[in-house]
Amino acid sequence: MSFYTSLNGMKNAQTDLGVIAHNIANAETVGFKKSRTQFADVVAGSAFSNPKLMVGIGANVESITQNFSLGPVEQTGSALDAAITGDGFFVTRSGETGETFYTRNGSFETDEGGFIQDGSGNRLQMFPTDAAGNVTSTTPQDAQVPAQNAAGSAFAGLTISSNGNISASFVDGSNEVIGKVSLASFIAPNGLRQVGSSNWQSTGISGAPKYGGPGEGLYGKLLAGSLERSNVDIGEQLVALITAQRNFQANAKAIDTATQIGQTVINLRT
Structure with a gap:
């Protein structure tokens, strides 16, 4: 399950990177309004599940929200x-x-x-x-x-x-x-x-x-x-870009770790 959870995380980070890249590309576009990606956690369970033992199954993109604040x-x-x-x-x-x-x-x-x-x-x-x-x-x-x-x-x-x-x-x-x-x-x-x-x-x-x-x-x-002019703040977007990149890398590392654990289990000798 960790493979798909982290894979969804990578897809979400990729969507976030796309939104940020779109904002940066239009930093000089007259009348442009920036957007922001909003995420939501995903939890699966039933009425008989112990709420103290429920494990989340990742996140999804809840919305891409436009910001209509006044630009310079x-x-x-x-x-x-x-x-x-x-x-x-x-x-x-x-x-x-x-x-x-x-x-x-x-x-x-x-x-x-x-x-x-x-x-x-x-x-x-x-x-x-x-x-x-x-x-x-x-x-x-x-x-x-x-x-x-x-x-x-x-x-x-x-x-x-x-x-x-x-x-x-x-x-x-x-x-x-x-x-x-x-x-x-x-x-x-x-x-x-x-x-x-x-x-x-x-x-x-x-x-x-x-x-x-x-x-x-x-x-x-x-x-x-x-x-x-555009209401995009380049400094703010660059920080968000770094954050999204680290998010992508962390999910990729989680997949790598899960792969190593799976390989270790396969290679166990009795």
Whole structure:
């Protein structure tokens, strides 16, 4: 039995090493959130077993938990970069498939159609507003910049304020609020499914998203011209890496010891 107990221990340590390696590899990925492997002991017995003599049969991976703590904020100076200084996720939608994604990566740009999008072509979602910046609908829609204003003046630039208002400026010197950035929150963010590129999707475990504007209730304000970097602490991950490596080695040594004991029993002479 000790062979399989230690073998499971090695597999668990290998899983832990994989999670840590993934964290370290994404230490410079904007909006990335680190994960942690949680283990649970396994005990087998029956109602007739003496609880004082029960021997455990190893451990298994109970969960790989995501940590959504705030990462360091870096100032970039780009008008379309934005960091959330609290809870909430940016909402984006694929222009091709219509899939909805949630992200902490606030690095955006405009495409040839005037849509504000991330590096993967997913369009930022906003609440429509009137000219004064008052929200007119709580249903998110694609953020799109008009090529010109009502007077026929061409588009000149774009800014995002701390309350999420997206303002377009035009050649004639006028400014117009075209919408308000919509943020999403979840009752159980650890249940979000990672889909890559610092994006998540909702699941039955995370619950349905609740939408709101920056600075409203539990939603953090936006910091324009900044990005939230990965929350991975390299020093912490290197210590965890050493611990996982020692765990793997200890289980391997236990298998070696069990092999030696078995060989000794086989070689016994009467």
